[in-house]
Structures are given as C-alpha cells and as structure tokens.
Amino acid sequence: MDMVTTNNRQWEKYQKEIADDRYYYARSCIRQTFFPGSEWAFIDILRNKLGKDIFDDPKHTTCTGIGYHSDVVPFQTTMTVVARHFALMTEAGYANITPSCITSFGIYTEILHAWEEHPELLERVREDLYKATKREFDVPKNLAHTSDVIYKFRNQIAMQMVHPLVDVHTGKPLRVVDHIGCHYAKMFPSKGVGGAEFPAVLSGMVDAWGGECIDYPERRHCCGFGFRNYLVQANRGYSVANSMKKLESMEPYEPDFIVTNCPGCGMFLDKWQYTISEMSGKTYGKNGYGIPVLTYEEMAGLVLGYNPWDLGLQMHQVAVEPLLDKMGIDYDPEKKYCDADGKLISLPKCPTFLKQ
Amino acid sequence: MGRIIDILNQDTHFCDGLNSCMNCGVCTAVCPAAEFYNYDPRVIVDTVQRGDESEIEELLKSNTIWYCGECMSCKPRCPRGNTPGEVIMALRKASIETGLFVESEKGRQQFAIKRAIADSVLGVGYCVSPDIAVPEKHPEQGPVWEWICANKEQVYERVHANYDGNGAGALRHVDEASLNELKEIFKVTGGTAFMESIEQCSKEKAAALGMDIEEYLHETYTFNSGGDGYGNNE
Known part of the structure; x- marks a missing residue:
C-alpha cells in the first residue's frame, strides 16, 4: 500500500458524516445574543447561496447547556429538554439537526452517546417528555454542528468567492488562527472533523478560501470560559488568564485574524483583549489594534461579499477594519454605528488603549 | 458502602x-x-x-x-x-x-449561578440574553457591549435579529406555551426540585451568616477570598 493510500485511510478516521440538506436549526443562547448577524448569515448562505432547506423554529429554546455545565440543571432535565427539540424536529418533518453552538453540540453528542450506552435512559426520557408535553420524538439521523455544514460546502462557497482570504496588497494568504472549542471534539473526537488532535473543520474552510492556518503551541488550549469561572464575577480571573495564555502564544505568529467555532470562545477572545488592554496596556495586533476575531459565518460572509455591518461586525470590541482593508473590502466606515435606516445611532466610548 | x-x-x-x-x-x-x-x-x-x-x-x-x-x-x-x-x-x-455545597466559598456560588442562569432558562427560554448580561454585572465586556445594550432595538434590528418579536429569528420572544413546556419538563425531571434545594440551602446559610438574601446573592457573585482550595487562605 503506498503512503498516500495509507494516509487517506488514516484520515478517514477523522471524517464524519454530515447531512447534505433539510436541516432543523437549533439556535444558540450566546451566538444569538452576541453574534445574531452570524445566525442570520448562516441561514441566508444555506438558503440563498447553496439552495438548501433549513427550518428556523420559533418554538425552539435553549438546550440548558450553560446551566448543565455550571451544575444548576441536572442531566435528566437537560436530556428531556433536548428530547423536546428532537420532537419539534420530528413534527416539522426533519431528521437532521444542526445546532449553532458548541456547548449544545457537545450536549447533543453526549446525550446520543448516553442513549446508545444506556438504553434505559432513552426510555425514561421518552416517558418524562410525554408526561410533561405529550410529545414524542425520533432520534435524529444526523447531527452536525453548523460549522460542519459550512465545511461540507466549503468548495461550493469557494466557487462563489468575492473576497478570498488573501492580503490584496501583498498577494499573500492571510494568516489565520483557528479555535475549534473544547466541546466540539475533546469529549467525542470521532464526532468532529479532524477530532481533537487535528482541528480541520475551520482550517478546511481557511484552506479552501485562500488563507493559511497557523499552528501555534496553545492551539488546543481552552478559551477560558470554564462556565462557572466566567458566570460568577469573583471567578473571572480564570477566564481572562486562559484567554491571555492563548493570545500570548499566538502573538509571535502575527495572525491577521482568529476564527472561532464556538460563539462563547469568539466572544471571550474578542472581549478579553479589551480587558487585558485596560488591565495592562497590552494590545495584540499591530499599531494599537487587537487581533480581529471572526465567527466562521462572518468569515464565510466576508468571503461571499456580504456587507460587514449586515454581518454584525460592529458588535465586536476588537476593530475589524484592519482586516477588511487587507481583504480589499469596500465598506462604508460612516455606516458602522447606524441603524437599519442608515441613521447614526450613537458612538460607543473608546477604550483607553485598544484602537477602535 | x-x-x-x-x-x-x-x-x-x-x-x-x-x-x-x-x-x-x-x-x-x-x-x-x-x-x-x-x-x-x-x-x-x-x-x-x-x-x-x-x-x-x-x-x-x-x-x-x-x-x-x-x-x-x-x-x-x-x-x-x-x-x-x-x-x-x-x-x-x-x-x-x-446540602454540603454551602460549606465552601466556591460552592456557595451555585446560588448566584442558579439566580442568573436557571432563572433565565425558565424566564425567557434561553440561558443568556442581552437583558441578563447587563454591563453593570459585566464591565469586562467593554464599551461596544455597553453601546449595544443602550440601543438594543436599533442594533439588533440592523443585524437582522428579531429582538423580543414574535415568530422566528434570533432573540425572538419565546411564546408562553413553549415556556410552559420547559417548566413542566423541569418539574417532571427533578430540575425544579434541584433548583429549589439550591435556593433553600442558600437561604438557610444566609440566615446562619446573618445576611439578607440580596446581600448573600451579591456576596456569592463577587467575593473571592483567594483561598487555595484546601480551606486555607494564601
């Protein structure tokens, strides 16, 4: 067997099945709060750029994930809330579910695994859901995180590319740091593209769209959310310290931007750059700027030519303009803080050190 | 055993x-x-x-x-x-x-988490929302988040969200029937009892420490003695 075949066989272990159409969409508490433009862009790309069927259900709720991993919601409750999502999916005539959150994805994966290992748990959940809501459900045929779906169609997106991940001034690929988030593949490595060891879901997009992913020492380290370690103000030192460990580790590689899988990780790597700058004066980008942090939907949206302010990039604390300039994107800086009618809302205050 | x-x-x-x-x-x-x-x-x-x-x-x-x-x-x-x-x-x-969680400083924080997250799940249908992550409790979020919170309707409308609206979309208002289903699930599966036990033990601990419950909530959210995890202060 030649080396290429052997490597391909090895790599097969790190692939996963991703449904190619008809998705039931599960929104994210954090993504819809901090990156609502990303959720809009995901649906818009699927429907209008890729011609896919995706159902956005008003009856969907949280999976309770943050409560579950901060130990105020028991497993039986979380499983039954997720079972209700499966019931809504079943009733709407869908069999593939795509959550927009890594915490949710980890929980859905854990639950499906638990039901396989302990079938009695599934039976009890069926009983509890019926008792509480009179609903019944099918277990989904396919579970894919929303980034898995974009990864699957990365080459179709590349064919519609308006702005590749290339510095228009030098012609060189943009240097990108990816962060796939702990619960994407550390708990169940076979359920994530590339597993926990070879993060490929985001770097696959970066490669397909002309950029270059940087492998740096703390690439796999947690962003520092740590659930209760952020939720409680007294514990936030843990959170900022872990983000700082990553930022310090990536800084020497001079990344043009960070792309994140998990909405929480994206929010922390963005906001903690502000906090660190206020605490110590330190900024991680060039000329007093930070390192811009994008969600993969925002990255896909920019590549496809979406207006940055439609994507919600004005909601980031770290200014994205240096990146937009490198990509040669024609944006209107005057419209950054405007409402839907193009009227200026007001201007946010400026940080002490971080350029905005 | x-x-x-x-x-x-x-x-x-x-x-x-x-x-x-x-x-x-x-x-x-x-x-x-x-x-x-x-x-x-x-x-x-x-x-x-x-x-x-x-x-x-x-x-x-x-x-x-x-x-x-x-x-x-x-x-x-x-x-x-x-x-x-x-x-x-x-x-x-x-x-x-x-009930042993109230014996440690970090364990007592479960009360602050229950009040923030679990109450949000049953109140609005999501763990987090712009109405809960308020800048006063999250100064680390920075001035852009402050700007968003001060102009929620306009900012969220600009980025195609359906903030507090009916129907589908990001940040929509979750209807009463769905919230009631969530509450029933919590009751049937022991989630409500679990949360009530956090409340009850916390109230008893607050009384034992001579604090009213709001004072205790503030303390569990903000106080960090710098303890080393083995009952000693460093």
Whole structure:
C-alpha cells in the first residue's frame, strides 16, 4: 500500500458524516445574543447561496447547556429538554439537526452517546417528555454542528468567492488562527472533523478560501470560559488568564485574524483583549489594534461579499477594519454605528488603549 | 458502602467518568484550572477511587471540586479512558443533593449561578440574553457591549435579529406555551426540585451568616477570598 493510500485511510478516521440538506436549526443562547448577524448569515448562505432547506423554529429554546455545565440543571432535565427539540424536529418533518453552538453540540453528542450506552435512559426520557408535553420524538439521523455544514460546502462557497482570504496588497494568504472549542471534539473526537488532535473543520474552510492556518503551541488550549469561572464575577480571573495564555502564544505568529467555532470562545477572545488592554496596556495586533476575531459565518460572509455591518461586525470590541482593508473590502466606515435606516445611532466610548 | 458513594454510583457521569486511574497526572498537566488555581484533578480522582466516605465528604464541603471549568480537556488525554471532569460533575451534584455545597466559598456560588442562569432558562427560554448580561454585572465586556445594550432595538434590528418579536429569528420572544413546556419538563425531571434545594440551602446559610438574601446573592457573585482550595487562605 503506498503512503498516500495509507494516509487517506488514516484520515478517514477523522471524517464524519454530515447531512447534505433539510436541516432543523437549533439556535444558540450566546451566538444569538452576541453574534445574531452570524445566525442570520448562516441561514441566508444555506438558503440563498447553496439552495438548501433549513427550518428556523420559533418554538425552539435553549438546550440548558450553560446551566448543565455550571451544575444548576441536572442531566435528566437537560436530556428531556433536548428530547423536546428532537420532537419539534420530528413534527416539522426533519431528521437532521444542526445546532449553532458548541456547548449544545457537545450536549447533543453526549446525550446520543448516553442513549446508545444506556438504553434505559432513552426510555425514561421518552416517558418524562410525554408526561410533561405529550410529545414524542425520533432520534435524529444526523447531527452536525453548523460549522460542519459550512465545511461540507466549503468548495461550493469557494466557487462563489468575492473576497478570498488573501492580503490584496501583498498577494499573500492571510494568516489565520483557528479555535475549534473544547466541546466540539475533546469529549467525542470521532464526532468532529479532524477530532481533537487535528482541528480541520475551520482550517478546511481557511484552506479552501485562500488563507493559511497557523499552528501555534496553545492551539488546543481552552478559551477560558470554564462556565462557572466566567458566570460568577469573583471567578473571572480564570477566564481572562486562559484567554491571555492563548493570545500570548499566538502573538509571535502575527495572525491577521482568529476564527472561532464556538460563539462563547469568539466572544471571550474578542472581549478579553479589551480587558487585558485596560488591565495592562497590552494590545495584540499591530499599531494599537487587537487581533480581529471572526465567527466562521462572518468569515464565510466576508468571503461571499456580504456587507460587514449586515454581518454584525460592529458588535465586536476588537476593530475589524484592519482586516477588511487587507481583504480589499469596500465598506462604508460612516455606516458602522447606524441603524437599519442608515441613521447614526450613537458612538460607543473608546477604550483607553485598544484602537477602535 | 457509604451514603455519598451510593449517590455517586447512581450517577451516569460518575460511572462513565471513572474506570481505573493509574495516577499518571496527564489530566493535571493539560487542565486549564490546574494552570491557574491550586487544583489537581489527579488527586481528586485518586481520593474518590480510594472510596473513603469521610474523605469524599470533605471534598463535597471544599472549594476544590468547584475549580474545574468542565472543558473536558482531560477526556481525550487520559490513557485509561477516565474523565475527571465527569467525576467532578457527579461530585458537584452530590454536594448539592447533600446540602454540603454551602460549606465552601466556591460552592456557595451555585446560588448566584442558579439566580442568573436557571432563572433565565425558565424566564425567557434561553440561558443568556442581552437583558441578563447587563454591563453593570459585566464591565469586562467593554464599551461596544455597553453601546449595544443602550440601543438594543436599533442594533439588533440592523443585524437582522428579531429582538423580543414574535415568530422566528434570533432573540425572538419565546411564546408562553413553549415556556410552559420547559417548566413542566423541569418539574417532571427533578430540575425544579434541584433548583429549589439550591435556593433553600442558600437561604438557610444566609440566615446562619446573618445576611439578607440580596446581600448573600451579591456576596456569592463577587467575593473571592483567594483561598487555595484546601480551606486555607494564601
């Protein structure tokens, strides 16, 4: 067997099945709060750029994930809330579910695994859901995180590319740091593209769209959310310290931007750059700027030519303009803080050190 | 077998998370909590594995079990297939079920988390919302978040969200029927009882400490003595 075949066989272990159409969409508490433009862009790309069927259900709720991993919601409750999502999916005539959150994805994966290992748990959940809501459900045929779906169609997106991940001034690929988030593949490595060891879901997009992913020492380290370690103000030192460990580790590689899988990780790597700058004066980008942090939907949206302010990039604390300039994107800086009618809302205050 | 060990043995996380630890310490080496706290998941797993009821009871009363961030970075690294993070989840649940969580500073924080997150789940249908992550409690979020919160309707409309609206879309108002289903699920599955036990134990502890409940809530959200996790202050 030649080396290429052997490597391909090895790599097969790190692939996963991703449904190619008809998705039931599960929104994210954090993504819809901090990156609502990303959720809009995901649906818009699927429907209008890729011609896919995706159902956005008003009856969907949280999976309770943050409560579950901060130990105020028991497993039986979380499983039954997720079972209700499966019931809504079943009733709407869908069999593939795509959550927009890594915490949710980890929980859905854990639950499906638990039901396989302990079938009695599934039976009890069926009983509890019926008792509480009179609903019944099918277990989904396919579970894919929303980034898995974009990864699957990365080459179709590349064919519609308006702005590749290339510095228009030098012609060189943009240097990108990816962060796939702990619960994407550390708990169940076979359920994530590339597993926990070879993060490929985001770097696959970066490669397909002309950029270059940087492998740096703390690439796999947690962003520092740590659930209760952020939720409680007294514990936030843990959170900022872990983000700082990553930022310090990536800084020497001079990344043009960070792309994140998990909405929480994206929010922390963005906001903690502000906090660190206020605490110590330190900024991680060039000329007093930070390192811009994008969600993969925002990255896909920019590549496809979406207006940055439609994507919600004005909601980031770290200014994205240096990146937009490198990509040669024609944006209107005057419209950054405007409402839907193009009227200026007001201007946010400026940080002490971080350029905005 | 002791009472606490019986509770642990009924917990799926405990049964799945602990096979046979050989004390190699890889979990501690990769642990983000061990990096910044005086915290050692290897020692916890070793203590639990020994099965000494009184040692486990001490753990349930201590700060130690509350440092883990549940990132599960330990899971793919353990050569024996253990997950210290899952053992921690089981210990925390047992600490709440036995009421021992109020004995430690970090354990008492469950009250602040219950009031913020669990109440949000049943109140608005999501763990987090722009109405809960208010800048006064989140100064670290910075001036852009402050700007968003001060202009929620306009900013969210600009980025195609359906803030507090009916129908589909990001941040829509979750209808009463769906919220009632969530509440029923919490009742039927023990979620409500679990949350009420956090409330009840916290109220009793607040009274014992001579605090009213709002003062206690503020204390559990903000106070950090810098303790080392073993009952000592550094």
